[in-house]
Structures are given as C-alpha cells and as structure tokens.
Amino acid sequence: MKESYKNLVFENPISVLETYSIVGTKEGKGNLGKKFNFVLEDDRYDESTFEKAECKMLSTAVKQVIKKSNHTEKQVDLFVGGDLLNQIISASFTARDFEIPFLGLYNACATFAESMIISSMAISGNFIDNAVCGVVSHFSTAERQYRYPLELGCVRPPQSQWTVTGAGAVFLSKYTNGYPSITSATIGKVVDYGVTDVNNMGAAMAPSCASTLVRHFKATNTNPSDYDMIVTGDLGALGSKILKKLVNDDGYSIYSNHYDCGEMIYNVNDEEFQGGSGAGCSAVVFSSYVYPMLREKKINKILLLSTGALLSTVSSGQGESIPGITHAVCLENL
Amino acid sequence: MKESYKNLVFENPISVLETYSIVGTKEGKGNLGKKFNFVLEDDRYDESTFEKAECKMLSTAVKQVIKKSNHTEKQVDLFVGGDLLNQIISASFTARDFEIPFLGLYNACATFAESMIISSMAISGNFIDNAVCGVVSHFSTAERQYRYPLELGCVRPPQSQWTVTGAGAVFLSKYTNGYPSITSATIGKVVDYGVTDVNNMGAAMAPSCASTLVRHFKATNTNPSDYDMIVTGDLGALGSKILKKLVNDDGYSIYSNHYDCGEMIYNVNDEEFQGGSGAGCSAVVFSSYVYPMLREKKINKILLLSTGALLSTVSSGQGESIPGITHAVCLENL
Numbered sequence: 001m002k003e004s005y006k007n008l009v010f011e012n013p014i015s016v017l018e019t020y021s022i023v024g025t026k027e028g029k030g031n032l033g034k035k036f037n038f039v040l041e042d043d044r045y046d047e048s049t050f051e052k053a054e055c056k057m058l059s060t061a062v063k064q065v066i067k068k069s070n071h072t073e074k075q076v077d078l079f080v081g082g083d084l085l086n087q088i089i090s091a092s093f094t095a096r097d098f099e100i101p102f103l104g105l106y107n108a109c110a111t112f113a114e115s116m117i118i119s120s121m122a123i124s125g126n127f128i129d130n131a132v133c134g135v136v137s138h139f140s141t142a143e144r145q146y147r148y149p150l151e152l153g154c155v156r157p158p159q160s161q162w163t164v165t166g167a168g169a170v171f172l173s174k175y176t177n178g179y180p181s182i183t184s185a186t187i188g189k190v191v192d193y194g195v196t197d198v199n200n201m202g203a204a205m206a207p208s209c210a211s212t213l214v215r216h217f218k219a220t221n222t223n224p225s226d227y228d229m230i231v232t233g234d235l236g237a238l239g240s241k242i243l244k245k246l247v248n249d250d251g252y253s254i255y256s257n258h259y260d261c262g263e264m265i266y267n268v269n270d271e272e273f274q275g276g277s278g279a280g281c282s283a284v285v286f287s288s289y290v291y292p293m294l295r296e297k298k299i300n301k302i303l304l305l306s307t308g309a310l311l312s313t314v315s316s317g318q319g320e321s322i323p324g325i326t327h328a329v330c331l332e333n334l
Numbered sequence: 335m336k337e338s339y340k341n342l343v344f345e346n347p348i349s350v351l352e353t354y355s356i357v358g359t360k361e362g363k364g365n366l367g368k369k370f371n372f373v374l375e376d377d378r379y380d381e382s383t384f385e386k387a388e389c390k391m392l393s394t395a396v397k398q399v400i401k402k403s404n405h406t407e408k409q410v411d412l413f414v415g416g417d418l419l420n421q422i423i424s425a426s427f428t429a430r431d432f433e434i435p436f437l438g439l440y441n442a443c444a445t446f447a448e449s450m451i452i453s454s455m456a457i458s459g460n461f462i463d464n465a466v467c468g469v470v471s472h473f474s475t476a477e478r479q480y481r482y483p484l485e486l487g488c489v490r491p492p493q494s495q496w497t498v499t500g501a502g503a504v505f506l507s508k509y510t511n512g513y514p515s516i517t518s519a520t521i522g523k524v525v526d527y528g529v530t531d532v533n534n535m536g537a538a539m540a541p542s543c544a545s546t547l548v549r550h551f552k553a554t555n556t557n558p559s560d561y562d563m564i565v566t567g568d569l570g571a572l573g574s575k576i577l578k579k580l581v582n583d584d585g586y587s588i589y590s591n592h593y594d595c596g597e598m599i600y601n602v603n604d605e606e607f608q609g610g611s612g613a614g615c616s617a618v619v620f621s622s623y624v625y626p627m628l629r630e631k632k633i634n635k636i637l638l639l640s641t642g643a644l645l646s647t648v649s650s651g652q653g654e655s656i657p658g659i660t661h662a663v664c665l666e667n668l
Contacts, residue, residue, distance in 0.1 A: 008461050049652055078521065086420040087646040088440050089654075092524060096644075096657045101521035103448060104644075104659075106422050106440040114437060118452055125459025127342050145648075187412065187435035190426060310430075310438075312421035314479075318383055320423075323430045325438075 007219030008117065010124040013181035013334060017171045019287035020065040022057050024139065024165030027276075027284070030266040035288040036166075037064065043140060043165055051085065054138035054167075058083070058094040061169035062134045069171040076100050077128035080119050082111040083136045084163075084279050085145060090136050100132070109205075109234050110188065110308030111135050112168065112283040113327035117185045119172050120329075134169035137278030146198070146313060160199040161236045161262060161277035168283025170291070175334075180294040184330045186216040190310065192323035198316050202239020202262075202274055205307040208324030209235060210246035212305060216328045217252055224254045228299035231290055233282035233306040233326075234262035236274030261285035282306045294331060301332040341553030342451065344458040347515035347668060351464075351505045353621035354399040356391050358473065358499030361610075361618070364600040369622040370500075371398065377474060377499055385419065388472035388501075392417070392428040395503035396468045403505040410434045411462035414453050416445040417470045418497075418613050419479060424470050434466070443539075443568050444522065444642030445469050446502065446617040447661035451519045453506050454663075468503035471612030480532070480647060494533040495570045495596060495611035502617025504625075509668075514628040518664045520550040524644065526657035532650050536573020536596075536608055539641040542658030543569060544580035546639060550662045551586055558588045562633035565624055567616035567640040567660075568596035570608030595619035616640045628665060635666040 021036045028039030038060070045053035058081065066076055079098060082105040083090035095102035107114045112135045119131035140150055142163040148154045175181060191208035209232055217223065224230060235243055240260045247254055261282045262275035286304055293299045311322045355370045362373030372394070379387035392415065400410055413432060416439040417424035429436035441448045446469045453465035474484055476497040482488045509515060525542035543566055551557065558564060569577055574594045581588055595616045596609035620638055627633045645656045 051648060051652060082440070084421075085646065086648065087418075087442065087644065089644070089646045089649045092644040092657065092659075093649070093654065095524040095659075096526050099523060101523055102441075102659060103439070103452065103521060104441045105438065106416070107436075107438045108421065118437065118455075121452075121455050121459055121461055125455055125461070127455055127459070187437060189433060189435055190429040192430050310421065310423070310426040312419065312423045314385060314420065315423045315427070318385060320427065323426065325426075325429075325436060 008185045010120060010183055012124045013175045013183050014120045014123045014172050015176040015179040015181045016291065017173050017176065017179055018065050018068040019170045019291045020061045020068060021166065021168045021284040021287040022061050023284055027164060027166055027265060032265055032285065032289050036284065050138055050140040054090045054136055054141050055093045057167040058090055058134055058136035059097045061167040062094060062132055065132060065169040065171045073098055073100065076130060076132055078119060078122060078131040080105065080115040080131055081134040082106050084142050107325055108308030108310055109277060109279045109281065110306040110325050110327050111279050113304060113306035113329050116182065116329050117187060117327055120182050120185060123172055123174055130173040132169055132171055134167065135279045135283045136167035137163055137280035139163045139165045142278060156273065157199045158273050159238055161201060161274045163278040164265060164276045164281040164284065166280035166284035168280060168287040170287060180331050181334050182329055182331055184220055186212050186219060186328040188212045188326045190323045190325050192321055194321045196321050201277055201309045202236040203242055204309045204322040205324035206235055206239045206242035206246060209243050209305055209307050209326040212326040212328050213247055214250045214252065224252050224257060227257060227301050227303050229302040230254050230258045231302055231304050232260045234277035235260050235307055236262045236277065238274050294333060297333055304329045304331065342519040344454060344517055346458045347509045347517050348454045348457045348506050349510040349513040349515045350625065351507050351510065351513055352399050352402040353504045353625045354395045354402060355500065355502045355618040355621040356395050357618055361498060361500055361599060366599055366619065366623050370618065384472055384474040388424045388470055388475050389427045391501040392424055392468050392470040393431045395501040396428060396466055399466060399503040399505045407432055407434065410464060410466055412453060412456060412465040414439065414449040414465055415468040416440050418476050441659055442642030442644055443611060443613045443615060444640040444659050444661050445613050447638060447640035447663050450516065450663050451521060451661055454516050454519060457506055457508055464507040466503055466505055468501065469613045469617045470501035471497055471614035473497040473499045476612060490607065491533045492607050493572060495535055495608045497612040498599060498610045498615040498618065500614035500618035502614060502621040504621060514665050515668050516663055516665055518554055520546050520553060520662040522546045522660045524657045524659050526655055528655045530655050535611055535643045536570040537576055538643045538656040539658035540569055540573045540576035540580060543577050543639055543641050543660040546660040546662050547581055548584045548586065558586050558591060561591060561635050561637050563636040564588050564592045565636055565638050566594045568611040569594050569641055570596045570611065572608050628667060631667055638663045638665065
C-alpha cells in the first residue's frame with residue numbers, strides 16, 4: 001500500500017538553544033532529581049489551588065527558558081503549548097502572562113513533540129525566527145479530573161502509572177552553529193487496538209508508538225542503530241515491553257537503545273507501578289536529561305517519541321476504547 | 335513599542351480547493367439554511383449519544399471534502415482539527431476513522447482559523463502538499479459540558495449565545511490556479527479584559543479580536559477598505575458592537591464591511607439572543623457562504639477572524655476571568 005504521507009525533513013534545521021524544567025516534590029526524589037532546574041518544595045507552589053499551581057509552573061518554565069536563551073519576551077515570535085486539563089486552561093492562562101502569539105494544542109501526552117513539530121515547520125519555513133514550546137501536567141489536577149477525588153484515597157491497580165507533576169519548555173530558533181538541531185519529524189496517526197482499561201495507558205499507546213516509529217525509520221531510511229537513544233514519552237514498563245515486541249515483529253530491534261521517560265523519572269517501586277505519565281513527563285525528562293547529553297556531545301543523535309492516549313471521562317463512560325497517538329522528532333548534532 | 339512578531343506572509347500561497355458543511359436542524363432553518371451541504375433531520379444523527387453524533391458530523395465533513403476535492407484518503411498528507419469537548423474527543427475520534435497524520439488543536443472557537451494557519455505553514459513551507467482542516471461543535475454536548483444538564487431547561491440570559499451544531503471542513507493544497515488562496519495570517523495573543531460572565535462570550539472575545547485585527551492591518555499595511563468582507567467568528571450582536579467600537583478607537587472603521595458568523599447564521603430572535611457561537615460557527619459559515627462567493631468571484635479578498643473564549647468550568651468555578659484569543663486568515667483571488 002502506497003504511503004502518501006511524506007516524512008518531514010527540515011532542510012533548514014531548527015536549533016534548540018535552551019531547555020528548562022520544573023517539577024514537583026516526588027519527581028525531585030526520583031532518579032533524575034538532581035538534574036531538574038527547579039524542584040518545588042510544595043506541589044501547590046504557593047497558590048490556592050493545584051490548577052493555579054500547574055499554570056504557574058508552566059509560566060515559570062516559559063519565562064526561564066526565554067531568559068536562559070538570552071532573549072526577552074518581546075523577541076519571541078510564538079508560544080506553542082498545551083496540557084491535560086479540560087480546555088487546556090493551564091497553557092491558555094500561561095499564554096495570558098505573555099505578549100506572545102499563541103497556538104494551543106491538545107494531543108494528550110504527545111503534545112510536547114507536537115508543539116516542537118509545529119514550531120519547527122514555522123521556523124524552518126522562514127515564517128518566524130524562534131518559538132518557545134512548553135507543556136505541563138500535575139498529578140493532583142489530572143487525578144481528580146480523570147479518575148477520582150484525591151480525598152478518596154483510591155487503591156491503584158498494578159498496571160497504572162503516576163502522572164508527572166512537571167513543566168518543561170524548550171527554546172527553538174533558526175539554525176545556530178553548535179546547538180543540537182531538529183532535522184526531521186513524523187506526525188502520528190491515531191491508532192486504536194481496542195484497549196478500554198483507563199488504568200492501562202501503556203498498552204493503549206504502544207501500538208501508535210510502534211506505528212510512528214516504523215514509519216519514521218522507513219521514511220528516513222534509518223535503522224535503530226543510527227540513534228544513540230530512542231526515547232519514548234510515557235509508555236511505562238508494560239507499554240515499553242509491548243512497543244519493543246511490536247517493532248521487533250516489524251523487523252526493527254530497539255532492545256539495546258530504547259529508553260522510556262516514564263520508566264526513567266521515578267525509582268519505580270510499588271507506589272508508581274509502571275512509572276510516570278502525563279504531558280509533562282517527556283518534556284521534563286527531555287529538558288533535564290536528554291538535551292544536556294546532546295549539548296555536551298555525549299550523544300549525537302536521538303529520536304524523541306511523545307506518546308498520547310486519547311480519551312475523556314465522557315468517552316470512557318460511553319464505552320469508547322482508548323486510541324493512541326505518537327509524534328516523533330529527530331534531534332542531532334550537525 | 336517594537337513589535338517583534340512578524341505577520342505570516344505566504345510567498346507560496348495556499349489554495350482552498352473545496353469546503354463542506356454539515357449542520358443541525360436549527361441551523362438548517364436559519365438564514366443560511368439552503369447553503370449548507372447537508373442539514374440533519376435529527377441532531378442525534380442516528381447515534382446513541384450527542385457526543386457520537388458530533389464525531390460523526392466531523393467525520394462526514396472530512397470524508398466529503400476529500401471526495402469533493404477529487405482526492406482519496408491516501409492522498410491526504412495531514413488532518414488538523416479540534417472541537418470544544420474535553421480532550422477534544424470529537425476530533426480525536428474522527429482522526430481514528432482515517433489513515434491520515436493528525437494534529438489536534440484547542441483554541442476554543444478560534445480553532446478553525448488556527449487549523450488553517452498551521453496547515454498553511456506546512457504547505458507553504460513545502461513540508462506537505464495538502465491538508466484537511468476540520469472543526470465541529472454541537473449545542474447539546476457543549477451545553478451540558480459547559481453549563482447545565484439539558485433536562486433542566488434553564489432560562490438563558492439576554493447576553494447569551496447559542497452553540498452552533500455544525501461541522502465544517504476545508505481542503506487546502508499547494509497553489510492551484512483559479513482557486514481562492516490564503517496569502518497571509520496573524521496568530522493571536524491571549525487578551526483578558528477581566529470579563530467573568532460565562533454567558534457573555536462576545537464581550538470576553540471582542541478585545542482579542544480587536545487586537546489581532548489591528549495587528550493584521552499594521553503588519554500587512556492594509557486598511558479595512560482593502561477587504562470585501564471582514565468576517566468574525568462568533569462575537570454575536572453585542573460582541574460585534576464592542577469590536578467595531580474598539581477598532582474605531584484605534585483609527586480603523588469596519589462599520590461598512592464587518593460581518594459576524596454568529597449574527598448571520600440564525601434569524602436572531604428572542605431564543606438565540608446574541609446569535610450563534612461555537613467552534614463550528616465560523617467553520618460552517620465560511621464553508622457554505624463566504625467561500626462560495628470568493629470562488630464565484632463575487633468578492634475577491636476577505637479577512638476571516640475566528641474568535642475564542644478560553645475558559646473551563648474549573649477555571650470559572652475558581653473565579654478566573656475569561657481571556658480571549660483570535661486568529662486571522664486572509665483569503666483572496668490572485
């Protein structure tokens with residue numbers, strides 16, 4: 001079957017000048033705790049509600065990444081972002097804090113890669129000079145919106161993941177010598193294997209991740225070994241196993257260089273079960289751990305795949321299954 | 335104050351090959367009733383829930399616009415869309431029906447223009463050849479999500495609008511001689527005048543619309559008289575008055591050529607109060623009424639401004655005001 005869709009190849013590469021990450025207390029105690037730019041002492045971040053705290057986290061990340069990139073707010077051409085809350089209020093209210101044109105997105109936990117792809121097209125196409133991409137999630141706002149009131153103290157099933165409290169932002173710019181650059185990307189299709197368990201996001205997202213990954217390899221004529229790291233967003237331990245099996249069935253082995261942000265962020269134990277999830281998961285792990293290694297040339301080429309599960313309490317309540325979507329972004333030192 | 339942001343000028347213009355609109359029974363009885371491609375006999379569209387009906391409407395619009403454009407699904411490079419429901423389930427589940435890469439958006443009722451801007455950058459920048467943009471809203475799903483259960487039969491205040499039941503889709507392609515083309519656009523900033531009345535969206539959105547409109551005039555060095563129509567999304571009667579006053583204060587008179595999709599779609603009477611609103615409002619009015627006039631060269635240059643109000647039941651419940659965002663797209667016959 002002929003595949004009409006072209007992989008996005010950026011003949012004018014886009015440079016990532018800086019990143020910034022801010023996380024909650026639990027994330028600060030995890031494997032990457034020392035790598036984040038800012039760890040909150042209290043997940044309420046001096047605000048009256050968790051929702052306001054989530055918004056303030058993203059606002060801080062955006063402000064700080066602009067500063068780290070030696071730019072001022074007025075020099076920024078575009079802010080692209082999203083979050084998991086209804087009507088993406090965290091990103092929308094963050095955008096209100098800045099005099100920067102705003103594009104709001106929603107592809108669940110795939111929003112981080114989506115924001116980089118849209119910004120990359122805008123910059124590489126010479127429409128703008130730079131853009132800030134930022135996404136956020138917060139355990140306490142997501143849990144009560146998607147599942148149960150926090151006060152209920154529900155017991156979590158073993159296949160569940162833990163929504164990351166964290167905001168990550170990256171500053172993209174026209175190609176600048178010496179910085180890691182975005183050279184290609186693949187926009188995901190919605191893939192549905194019929195999973196209906198709202199606690200089993202890893203299984204719901206893995207097929208879409210395999211689909212995008214294989215399409216990216218084929219379109220760019222690359223193999224897993226061409227990448228120092230193949231980094232997925234928040235498949236967790238179970239979802240990662242499914243992904244590796246699925247792409248192996250398609251003839252690609254990623255057993256040796258696959259890493260999942262959801263698996264990396266916590267010291268996975270009984271409480272977190274499968275690891276982290278949430279729109280902020282791939283954003284903060286990329287910003288704090290993967291990007292610095294690229295910048296220091298410890299690694300030179302990676303593929304980032306943010307993975308999203310498309311559902312709402314209404315769709316699940318009406319018996320719908322949970323389709324997934326995954327977008328891929330290739331970053332390398334040129 | 336120096337404005338860093340560049341207006342988007344498409345040196346490679348993007349052509350709009352076709353449009354498709356599908357609406358509910360009430361919209362079918364309005365001013366534009368005979369112009370829509372398909373009017374439902376029942377707003378439930380043979381589905382078990384209004385949410386499934388909303389999804390089916392968008393799916394139909396996407397399928398039909400691809401067919402009208404003499405393309406097959408496999409030839410479509412990208413689907414960009416959104417809706418008003420939590421986690422944009424209507425657009426996400428529509429995307430599941432197609433083997434087309436998908437970018438999900440949320441800028442409330444400004445999503446239609448947002449989808450055209452992102453697709454335009456992707457096409458004009460030579461990353462893809464074509465894209466389908468589609469958005470949808472449904473009175474019965476929006477009303478119960480944002481306001482009250484339908485069964486409650488709440489009395490509506492006089493400043494309220496009526497959410498349009500409708501889906502609109504457009505097929506964008508590389509420049510094709512003889513078709514109306516997108517030549518420039520302006521991405522909106524989030525503007526907040528502190529309106530907190532969730533029934534008064536027109537007043538909440540008008541300042542952002544004025545901001546984007548004036549920025550577009552300045553950046554493109556054009557005047558209101560350069561456009562045959564300046565078409566806003568869903569300000570309604572009251573919001574339109576506020577917009578005209580605000581831009582007049584900035585030195586631009588749009589009294590003679592401003593049209594609001596929300597005002598045009600219904601025979602405004604006691605029941606609809608200020609007119610229509612919803613993500614589908616500007617999409618179906620553009621698709622069924624404005625675009626055909628461009629195509630037949632009855633008019634030759636228009637500015638479309640989709641207007642969005644950024645709020646959720648949580649943000650309003652926590653006392654937040656309602657910021658607005660407006661994106662502008664210029665279409666003309668070249």
